[in-house]
Amino acid sequence: MTAAIARAWQSDFVWSFRHSPLAVVSFFVVLVLISGAVFAPLIASHDPFDPATLNLMNGFSEPMKPNAFTGEVFWLGTDDQGRDVYSTILYGMRISLFVGLSAVLFAMVLGVTLGLVAGYVGGWTGTVIMRIADVQLTFPAILVAMLIFGIAKGFTPVHLRDQMAIWVLILAIGLSDWVQFARVVRGATLVEKNKEYVQAARLAGRSAGGIMLRHILPNVMSPVLVIATISLALAIIVEATLSFLGVGAPPTQPSLGTLIRIGQGFLFSGEWWILLFPAATLLALALSVNLLGDWLRDVLNPRLR
Amino acid sequence: MLAYVIRRVFQSVVVLLVVGLVAFSMFRFVGDPIENMLGQERTGADIQRLRTQLGLDRPFPVQYYRFLANAVQGDFGVSYRQGRPVASIIAERLPATLELAAVSGVMAIVVGVALGVFTAIRRDGMAAHTIMTLSLIGVSLPTFLIGILLIYLFSVELNWLPSFGRGDVVQIGWWRTGFLTESGLKALILPSITLGLYQMTLIMRLVRSEMLEVLRQDYIRFARARGLSDRVVHFRHALKNTLVPVITITGLQLGSIIAFAIITETVFQWPGVGLLFINAIQFVDIPVMASYLMLISVMFVGINLIVDLLYFAIDPRLRAERGTAEA
Amino acid sequence: MAEPVLSVRDLRVEIPTRHAVLCPVDGVTLDIAASQILGVVGESGAGKSMTGNAAIGLLDPPARIAGGEIVLNGKRIDNLSRERMRRIRGKEIGMVFQDPLTSLNPLLPIGEQLTETILEHLPLSRREAEQRALNALEEVGIPGAADRLDSYPHQFSGGMRQRVVIALALCAEPSLVIADEPTTALDVSVQAQIIALLKRLCRERGTAVMLITHDMGVIAEAADRVAVMYAGRLAELGTVREVLTAPSHPYTVGLMASTPLAAKGRKRLIQIPGSMPRLDKLPSGCAFHPRCPKVADRCRTDPGPTREACGGRAACWFAEQAA
Numbered sequence: 019m020t021a022a023i024a025r026a027w028q029s030d031f032v033w034s035f036r037h038s039p040l041a042v043v044s045f046f047v048v049l050v051l052i053s054g055a056v057f058a059p060l061i062a063s064h065d066p067f068d069p070a071t072l073n074l075m076n077g078f079s080e081p082m083k084p085n086a087f088t089g090e091v092f093w094l095g096t097d098d099q100g101r102d103v104y105s106t107i108l109y110g111m112r113i114s115l116f117v118g119l120s121a122v123l124f125a126m127v128l129g130v131t132l133g134l135v136a137g138y139v140g141g142w143t144g145t146v147i148m149r150i151a152d153v154q155l156t157f158p159a160i161l162v163a164m165l166i167f168g169i170a171k172g173f174t175p176v177h178l179r180d181q182m183a184i185w186v187l188i189l190a191i192g193l194s195d196w197v198q199f200a201r202v203v204r205g206a207t208l209v210e211k212n213k214e215y216v217q218a219a220r221l222a223g224r225s226a227g228g229i230m231l232r233h234i235l236p237n238v239m240s241p242v243l244v245i246a247t248i249s250l251a252l253a254i255i256v257e258a259t260l261s262f263l264g265v266g267a268p269p270t271q272p273s274l275g276t277l278i279r280i281g282q283g284f285l286f287s288g289e290w291w292i293l294l295f296p297a298a299t300l301l302a303l304a305l306s307v308n309l310l311g312d313w314l315r316d317v318l319n320p321r322l323r
Numbered sequence: 324m325l326a327y328v329i330r331r332v333f334q335s336v337v338v339l340l341v342v343g344l345v346a347f348s349m350f351r352f353v354g355d356p357i358e359n360m361l362g363q364e365r366t367g368a369d370i371q372r373l374r375t376q377l378g379l380d381r382p383f384p385v386q387y388y389r390f391l392a393n394a395v396q397g398d399f400g401v402s403y404r405q406g407r408p409v410a411s412i413i414a415e416r417l418p419a420t421l422e423l424a425a426v427s428g429v430m431a432i433v434v435g436v437a438l439g440v441f442t443a444i445r446r447d448g449m450a451a452h453t454i455m456t457l458s459l460i461g462v463s464l465p466t467f468l469i470g471i472l473l474i475y476l477f478s479v480e481l482n483w484l485p486s487f488g489r490g491d492v493v494q495i496g497w498w499r500t501g502f503l504t505e506s507g508l509k510a511l512i513l514p515s516i517t518l519g520l521y522q523m524t525l526i527m528r529l530v531r532s533e534m535l536e537v538l539r540q541d542y543i544r545f546a547r548a549r550g551l552s553d554r555v556v557h558f559r560h561a562l563k564n565t566l567v568p569v570i571t572i573t574g575l576q577l578g579s580i581i582a583f584a585i586i587t588e589t590v591f592q593w594p595g596v597g598l599l600f601i602n603a604i605q606f607v608d609i610p611v612m613a614s615y616l617m618l619i620s621v622m623f624v625g626i627n628l629i630v631d632l633l634y635f636a637i638d639p640r641l642r643a644e645r646g647t648a649e650a
Numbered sequence: 651m652a653e654p655v656l657s658v659r660d661l662r663v664e665i666p667t668r669h670a671v672l673c674p675v676d677g678v679t680l681d682i683a684a685s686q687i688l689g690v691v692g693e694s695g696a697g698k699s700m701t702g703n704a705a706i707g708l709l710d711p712p713a714r715i716a717g718g719e720i721v722l723n724g725k726r727i728d729n730l731s732r733e734r735m736r737r738i739r740g741k742e743i744g745m746v747f748q749d750p751l752t753s754l755n756p757l758l759p760i761g762e763q764l765t766e767t768i769l770e771h772l773p774l775s776r777r778e779a780e781q782r783a784l785n786a787l788e789e790v791g792i793p794g795a796a797d798r799l800d801s802y803p804h805q806f807s808g809g810m811r812q813r814v815v816i817a818l819a820l821c822a823e824p825s826l827v828i829a830d831e832p833t834t835a836l837d838v839s840v841q842a843q844i845i846a847l848l849k850r851l852c853r854e855r856g857t858a859v860m861l862i863t864h865d866m867g868v869i870a871e872a873a874d875r876v877a878v879m880y881a882g883r884l885a886e887l888g889t890v891r892e893v894l895t896a897p898s899h900p901y902t903v904g905l906m907a908s909t910p911l912a913a914k915g916r917k918r919l920i921q922i923p924g925s926m927p928r929l930d931k932l933p934s935g936c937a938f939h940p941r942c943p944k945v946a947d948r949c950r951t952d953p954g955p956t957r958e959a960c961g962g963r964a965a966c967w968f969a970e971q972a973a
Contacts, residue, residue, distance in 0.1 A: 550740030
């Protein structure tokens with residue numbers, strides 16, 4: 019076991035990581051932020067979105083200064099409802115990361131499946147799938163996500179809209195992102211399809227689904243994983259943007275984007291901390307994930323080797 | 324050449340028809356248009372009358388055709404939220420978006436190309452490295468965050484520039500412009516930087532990498548071997564060859580400026596079609612959503628088409644291979 | 651004897667790398683007189699192109715001239731400023747590269763490319779320059795030259811393109827032309843034409859030519875004298891007749907034995923065992939000694955005998971004293 023770790027430590031991949039200060043720093047930042055989100059219930063002072071824990075008198079406290087009424091000190095201040103900003107950030111990140119990860123997972127499953135089918139089965143089905151992909155690609159992903167969100171919202175009964183918002187958001191972002199997975203997988207499938215092990219499996223009488231799943235899939239996964247990592251960075255930003263615009267996570271279950279939207283309302287009245295800290299957190303998250311993604315892309319790019 | 328043009332135009336029309344179908348389906352199936360338009364107190368007779376008026380009792384293809392026919396003539400239905408024809412709402416707000424997009428686009432291209440060429444020619448200087456690092460940040464930051472930071476810095480702290488709205492506008496015929504007033508121009512500054520920054524960094528990095536690639540080519544070496552000056556080599560030979568692939572990608576990017584305007588308009592409360600679209604989504608105002616979709620599609624598809632044809636016209640090598648190249 | 655057009659003395663080019671300083675050209679000395687074609691021959695990596703690039707001042711950094719001198723028409727040129735060297739390029743030294751397709755800017759008509767070069771170096775009006783460009787095309791044998799001034803490079807065949815490249819190299823009337831593998835990228839049938847063209851034009855104008863190639867056939871066809879390079883050093887230098895029929899340096903001997911044209915009569919081509927060493931793994935003493943059939947102890951330790959030290963035309967302890 020230790021021998022395996024030692025070998026991995028010496029590998030090119032880890033070497034270039036250790037020698038790239040940006041990558042190391044970004045990695046740690048991401049790690050800290052993710053831990054914050056995961057362990058939020060443990061390290062937050064309270065669940066800011068549970069109304070029972072709120073004390074309105076705590077509202078508008080400045081960071082690190084004792085509150086005029088209750089004397090409590092909040093590290094990052096509180097918002098208008100008395101919510102501890104530090105806690106809202108932690109819980110907000112949970113939503114941001116949850117939506118981002120789920121959306122990418124969804125896009126990956128959908129895209130890979132469609133890509134496998136389009137590549138292996140080909141014919142009319144394949145052409146239709148790829149044409150749809152092409153049409154969708156003419157438009158920026160954010161626009162597609164917004165549209166899908168709007169349409170799905172139209173189908174949801176009004177009283178359920180806030181609750182369903184997160185799931186609709188995941189659906190929207192996922193649907194806007196499947197195309198790149200499908201394209202890559204289709205290309206790889208077309209290549210694998212003609213190889214001997216596939217012919218052998220066919221002769222052995224395996225079903226098309228079985229072949230696609232157990233034989234071809236493992237061989238086309240590596241570029242998929244690269245795309246997934248980079249997609250994650252984008253998904254987080256898309257989610258933040260949508261939530262900021264008001265067509266994403268609602269104030270009852272806010273993500274970092276929603277928090278920024280709320281904070282913007284207080285910018286001119288002087289409570290700068292309600293905006294600044296969530297914004298800074300999103301900044302750190304977006305930058306680090308992007309830098310990591312950039313570094314990953316460079317390292318895994320076969321042309322630069 | 325002609326065959327290629329015809330094929331591209333045909334493809335564009337197909338895409339538009341598909342989008343039209345999506346838009347139409349939205350109209351037809353999302354929510355109940357009757358309910359949305361008539362509100363609570365309605366009689367059976369009202370419903371029936373509206374149904375016939377909207378043609379909802381006709382078969383699907385007929386409705387689709389009528390929808391398209393109306394759209395082409397500029398009739399996009401009536402907004403659920405405002406009760407006014409969508410077409411006039413859009414016409415009111417379009418100039419705001421177009422002015423913003425134009426200023427951002429021009430800024431992005433001019434600054435982007437200039438910086439790209441500079442960082443390619445002087446690639447080892449301090450300035451180049453600094454610019455490249457800053458550009459990495461420009462690409463990673465979400466647009467709305469940039470907008471907010473700019474507002475914080477220039478409006479709240481320094482109080483130099485306005486943080487929302489268009490300032491005073493002057494009406495010229497059907498168009499309302501902000502170019503002719505001081506407050507209008509001031510109001511344009513922060514939003515256009517916000518909108519154009521992402522595009523600018525993309526263009527800059529693209530121009531730089533293309534130019535570096537071109538400068539490695541043999542014909543550049545040969546030009547130097549003939550004793551041509553740096554200025555001639557860089558601007559006559561290298562730049563021309565760099566711009567050819569840059570134009571395609573840039574053109575496509577510019578189309579998306581119109582879409583990204585949605586974000587900027589929201590941050591700055593800029594009264595354009597982007598803000599209109601967001602409000603429409605929040606209120607599930609289907610006619611506005613669908614119309615915006617169609618408008619955007621026409622723009623995108625149109626720009627894609629023009630860029631493709633432009634590329635064809637510029638690169639003499641493509642003209643020889645009659646339309647066999649894939650975009 | 652008239653002064654040579656190009657005179658290279660003890661040229662040394664270095665490339666500093668992370669691990670060591672590589673030396674792709676070491677102690678090269680040669681002369682080229684007017685109207686004379688000097689072939690520079692050797693395997694890939696022997697330093698031939700580097701020598702040519704050094705002469706015209708187009709070494710890619712971090713490669714740089716670290717020693718020796720290059721004299722053109724009596725004036726030193728290896729220590730000139732960038733700007734002054736630029737003015738010499740094209741005007742006094744012309745260069746022809748290997749691949750005519752990539753040598754020409756695909757987006758500019760060739761008439762333009764000719765005119766701009768002429769205008770850069772000769773004080774002519776645009777009209778006059780265009781006329782010159784037309785003449786240049788006609789001289790290199792492009793049929794219907796007047797119509798082809800507006801054509802783009804991709805509209806020419808490979809051989810025609812190389813003619814255009816030659817026209818470009820000669821249009822400002824340089825006294826020296828460096829041709830780096832000018833026929834390697836061309837069809838065999840076209841190679842002979844290009845060689846003949848180069849020979850004719852240079853004889854007519856009295857231009858000196860450095861013809862760099864790995865193809866002995868081209869040397870035999872075109873060159874008056876030939877320099878053989880090995881691992882960055884000059885192995886042998888003499889007239890084509892001497893070197894091809896009676897080589898002195900063991901490497902040249904081996905080279906001739908492995909070339910179809912010189913082997914005449916022999917049934918099998920003999921290969922030199924081993925391969926040319928990499929620049930970062932140069933043997934001590936004579937660079938060829940690990941592969942040399944005549945190797946002696948002296949060859950291993952002495953830091954490479956130069957041609958002059960041997961008193962002959964080959965850099966080998968065993969070469970006979972040649973005139």
